[in-house]
Amino acid sequence: MGAEEDKKLIIDTLKGKKTKTKFYLKDFNNMFPERRPREVSKLVNEMVAEGLLEYWSTGSTTMIGLKGAGIQHETEDSDQ
Amino acid sequence: MGYDAKNPMKDRITDIGPRDYKEFLPPVIKKNFGKWLYHEILEPGVLLHVSESGEKVFTVRVGGARLMSVTHIREICDIADKHCDGYVRWTTRNNIEFMVDSEAKLKPLMEDLEKRKFAGGSLKFPRGGTGAGLTNIVHTQGWLHCHTAAIDASGVVKAVMDELYEDFGKMRLPAHVRISLACCLNMCGAVHCSDIAILGVHRKPPMVDHDNLANMCEIPLAVASCPTGAIKTTTVDGKKSVEVNNDKCMYCGNCFTMCPAMPLADAEGSGVAILVGGKLSNRITAPMFSKVVVPFLPNEPPRWPQTVEAVKKILNAYAKDAKKYERLGDWAARISWERFFEKTDLPFTEHLIDDYRFAYTTWRTSTQFKF
Amino acid sequence: MVKRKTPMLDELEKGKWPSFVSDIKQEAESRNETDVDLQTPKEVCDDLLDLLELSFKDREGHWKHGGIAGVFGYGGGVIGRYCDRPEEFPAVKDFHTLRVNQPSSYFYRTEFLRKICELWERRGSGLTNMHGSTGDIILLGTTTPQIEEIFWELTHNLKQDLGGSGSNLRTPNCCIGKSRCEFACYDTQEACRNLTMEFQDELHRPSFGYKFKMKFDGCPNGCVASIARSDMSVIGTWKDDIRIDQEAVQAYVAGEFKPDGGGFAGRDWGPFDIVKEVIDLCPTHCMAWNGKKLGINNRECNRCMHCINTMPRALRIGKETGASILFGAKAPILEGAQLSTLTIPFMRMEEPFNEIKELVGKIWDWWSEEGRSRERLGELMQRKGFAKFLDVCGVKADPRMIKEPRSNPYIFWKEADIPGGWERDIKDFRKRHQK
Numbered sequence: 001m002g003a004e005e006d007k008k009l010i011i012d013t014l015k016g017k018k019t020k021t022k023f024y025l026k027d028f029n030n031m032f033p034e035r036r037p038r039e040v041s042k043l044v045n046e047m048v049a050e051g052l053l054e055y056w057s058t059g060s061t062t063m064i065g066l067k068g069a070g071i072q073h074e075t076e077d078s079d080q
Numbered sequence: 081m082g083y084d085a086k087n088p089m090k091d092r093i094t095d096i097g098p099r100d101y102k103e104f105l106p107p108v109i110k111k112n113f114g115k116w117l118y119h120e121i122l123e124p125g126v127l128l129h130v131s132e133s134g135e136k137v138f139t140v141r142v143g144g145a146r147l148m149s150v151t152h153i154r155e156i157c158d159i160a161d162k163h164c165d166g167y168v169r170w171t172t173r174n175n176i177e178f179m180v181d182s183e184a185k186l187k188p189l190m191e192d193l194e195k196r197k198f199a200g201g202s203l204k205f206p207r208g209g210t211g212a213g214l215t216n217i218v219h220t221q222g223w224l225h226c227h228t229a230a231i232d233a234s235g236v237v238k239a240v241m242d243e244l245y246e247d248f249g250k251m252r253l254p255a256h257v258r259i260s261l262a263c264c265l266n267m268c269g270a271v272h273c274s275d276i277a278i279l280g281v282h283r284k285p286p287m288v289d290h291d292n293l294a295n296m297c298e299i300p301l302a303v304a305s306c307p308t309g310a311i312k313t314t315t316v317d318g319k320k321s322v323e324v325n326n327d328k329c330m331y332c333g334n335c336f337t338m339c340p341a342m343p344l345a346d347a348e349g350s351g352v353a354i355l356v357g358g359k360l361s362n363r364i365t366a367p368m369f370s371k372v373v374v375p376f377l378p379n380e381p382p383r384w385p386q387t388v389e390a391v392k393k394i395l396n397a398y399a400k401d402a403k404k405y406e407r408l409g410d411w412a413a414r415i416s417w418e419r420f421f422e423k424t425d426l427p428f429t430e431h432l433i434d435d436y437r438f439a440y441t442t443w444r445t446s447t448q449f450k451f
Numbered sequence: 452m453v454k455r456k457t458p459m460l461d462e463l464e465k466g467k468w469p470s471f472v473s474d475i476k477q478e479a480e481s482r483n484e485t486d487v488d489l490q491t492p493k494e495v496c497d498d499l500l501d502l503l504e505l506s507f508k509d510r511e512g513h514w515k516h517g518g519i520a521g522v523f524g525y526g527g528g529v530i531g532r533y534c535d536r537p538e539e540f541p542a543v544k545d546f547h548t549l550r551v552n553q554p555s556s557y558f559y560r561t562e563f564l565r566k567i568c569e570l571w572e573r574r575g576s577g578l579t580n581m582h583g584s585t586g587d588i589i590l591l592g593t594t595t596p597q598i599e600e601i602f603w604e605l606t607h608n609l610k611q612d613l614g615g616s617g618s619n620l621r622t623p624n625c626c627i628g629k630s631r632c633e634f635a636c637y638d639t640q641e642a643c644r645n646l647t648m649e650f651q652d653e654l655h656r657p658s659f660g661y662k663f664k665m666k667f668d669g670c671p672n673g674c675v676a677s678i679a680r681s682d683m684s685v686i687g688t689w690k691d692d693i694r695i696d697q698e699a700v701q702a703y704v705a706g707e708f709k710p711d712g713g714g715f716a717g718r719d720w721g722p723f724d725i726v727k728e729v730i731d732l733c734p735t736h737c738m739a740w741n742g743k744k745l746g747i748n749n750r751e752c753n754r755c756m757h758c759i760n761t762m763p764r765a766l767r768i769g770k771e772t773g774a775s776i777l778f779g780a781k782a783p784i785l786e787g788a789q790l791s792t793l794t795i796p797f798m799r800m801e802e803p804f805n806e807i808k809e810l811v812g813k814i815w816d817w818w819s820e821e822g823r824s825r826e827r828l829g830e831l832m833q834r835k836g837f838a839k840f841l842d843v844c845g846v847k848a849d850p851r852m853i854k855e856p857r858s859n860p861y862i863f864w865k866e867a868d869i870p871g872g873w874e875r876d877i878k879d880f881r882k883r884h885q886k
Contacts, residue, residue, distance in 0.1 A: 025657060037816075038658065041656075045656040045657070055526040059516065062618040062657035
């Protein structure tokens with residue numbers, strides 16, 4: 001199993017990145033080099049469903065980050 | 081009943097996919113599914129399909145703007161309810177198709193469609209888009225909704241289709257002509273295999289708003305967004321920012337998507353390129369790409385006269401000179417590109433010679449040219 | 452309500468072609484008069500027209516991208532947009548788009564369309580695209596709080612899901628198929644729906660480094676353009692003989708039937724000439740006409756469809772039908788445009804479509820493993836080589852897959868394929884050759 005440990009590893013790794021809050025799926029694969037990419041994407045999607053992570057889309061590509069982290073267009077707009 | 085923001089997961093339904101198309105097939109279609117024998121085009125925009133069973137379906141194809149209000153869709157529903165037992169369909173090229181199961185129902189349907197006009201005077205349901213003619217232009221969002229658009233989409237399409245309207249309903253061309261429009265080179269609607277493609281292009285690298293960039297964007301993402309690696313980090317007046325290597329920029333706007341402090345579009349810099357000679361069908365010749373024949377025309381709202389004129393020149397030269405069944409690209413290949421530029425009266429400039437990744441494959445490597 | 456001034460857009464109300472400006476205006480009026488309990492700003496169409504007029508004046512767009520990906524738990528289906536002049540155009544301050552997965556081939560009952568209209572008038576701008584380039588019904592422009600509400604109503608009341616965007620499987624699409632086309636070599640609509648349902652997870656949640664598109668064309672005419680714009684193009688074809696009705700051929704020759712179903716009727720091209728218009732245009736020259744009888748050497752036919760398109764009442768596709776499967780098409784960005792490459796010359800396409808599903812699975816595994824972020828399958832195929840791709844698919848090389856053999860001799864041999872391998876003894880060499 002170890003799913004909780006995996007999730008902790010993801011969260012700790014993302015928190016450790018100082019300048020960046022959005023990541024490609026590939027960056028998550030690199031955290032688990034011995035796993036099949038499809039297993040990792042399932043885990044990431046599960047963490048989104050649990051509200052730990054969230055998607056951010058360029059329209060053509062989807063990125064993933066810690067929920068609420070980074071610059072969001074909403075926050076930019078809501079201060080008017 | 082309804083969505084509860086405090087309890088968003090309550091009774092949540094996901095992953096149900098689209099509605100089953102079988103619910104939406106008109107009875108005559110459902111009954112003769114897979115049994116169609118042949119078709120005829122009775123007149124422009126009117127199709128007849130005959131089944132093994134002897135049953136027939138008559139289709140009236142009409143053009144529509146891809147942008148459509150619910151008021152307009154409701155009107156389409158009213159027509160479908162009145163004439164087509166409540167069934168209607170769209171085509172891949174934004175046309176609307178009304179189907180009836182007997183010839184007697186055809187005429188009242190056509191008359192009904194013909195008389196409907198928008199308040200401004202344009203037709204709501206022009207009939208056509210069949211056979212060796214022009215069909216509807218497929219296009220992208222343009223200034224109406226897109227952030228990287230170099231040109232408008234709906235406006236250019238309207239201007240071109242007004243001018244080419246006769247050919248939508250006439251079937252007088254040597255073969256099908258497919259015109260497509262994409263408002264930037266990312267082509268969220270692919271146009272690279274069209275007989276005539278109208279493409280929005282930018283020509284100025286992004287500006288960098290150094291004062292605000294660090295607050296508006298995540299710098300590593302802006303750097304990573306560039307497909308050619310033209311963006312790197314820098315510091316300007318003590319503020320973290322980025323700089324763009326203008327020589328490497330291909331004006332795609334990916335950085336602007338990630339970072340709104342790097343605007344790209346420009347009244348003078350952005351405009352239209354025209355490509356011709358692509359096709360998708362395997363008929364006679366294999367599918368092929370469109371080629372750039374006009375590198376740039378300015379944005380000229382509201383009616384883009386130079387763009388319309390260039391499209392007309394190409395279409396007229398083709399209509400006059402090509403053989404029956406010959407697609408635009410096959411015609412150009414047969415007569416040679418030197419003759420294409422003569423006959424269309426389009427200027428040839430060095431911008432039209434490829435200097436990108438596979439450039440050499442398009443250079444002349446023989447002495448077989450025409451004076 | 453102040454009537455806005457849009458002199459440039461008003462120009463686009465003239466002319467015969469349906470005017471989107473007139474249509475937006477009629478929606479604007481309808482919103483002003485309606486007694487529907489609108490959940491989005493009443494002035495949304497007015498502000499949109501004004502903003503577009505400003506773009507026409509400035510010759511620059513006025514939108515910013517937003518990062519919204521989907522509804523909660525979905526990584527696709529919604530595109531975020533914000534206006535860059537929100538104070539002047541408050542009704543389109545946030546103007547997000549939803550992609551709604553279309554039913555196969557865009558057939559509708561009006562009852563369903565009316566429900567979509569009702570929902571979108573109330574909770575959106577009332578403006579749509581019928582349809583977007585990928586195929587979805589596009590609901591154009593709503594505010595952030597409405598997105599979950601719309602999704603709830605779509606799924607509960609309309610039994611209808613969103614489509615794909617971002618690094619997801621994009622909404623699959625198909626041609627009209629057997630519904631109303633005699634050329635359809637397999638049931639494109641069912642294949643499209645079946646695979647859409649099979650891959651719901653991949654459609655809604657990012658599973659790859661970039662987008663993946665699949666499209667289903669019923670025959671080599673390619674009405675849904677799969678060969679140019681989908682990572683997987685499934686194109687109908689047949690293996691046996693074109694069926695000929697010789698009497699009908701005679702009728703074409705006699706001028707009783709018109710070529711291309713009458714599609715050339717707008718010009719006088721002279722009487723139909725079967726030799727000039729069919730026999731001589733056949734790309735493989737596998738047809739003959741002796742004045743009485745049409746002959747086809749089917750073994751040499753490459754199924755381009757020209758003769759069938761020209762004489763649909765006389766010629767029909769074969770009976771042993773299925774599909775060719777091609778991979779890797781994409782628009783030019785970044786390395787240049789690619790058309791799909793023929794990989795599986797023939798596959799039967801029958802429910803439950805297990806063979807193609809297994810193939811897709813193998814390819815996705817490889818692409819997820821080896822692909823870079825934002826690398827389309829076609830680019831990966833180029834980078835790793837087509838031989839590697841065939842290996843992944845478990846398919847043997849076949850001359851049908853190429854236009855011509857390579858013209859350079861720089862073959863990357865595998866060590867295992869060379870007798871004795873690559874390890875050699877230099878001492879042994881020195882026994883035969885001096886320094």
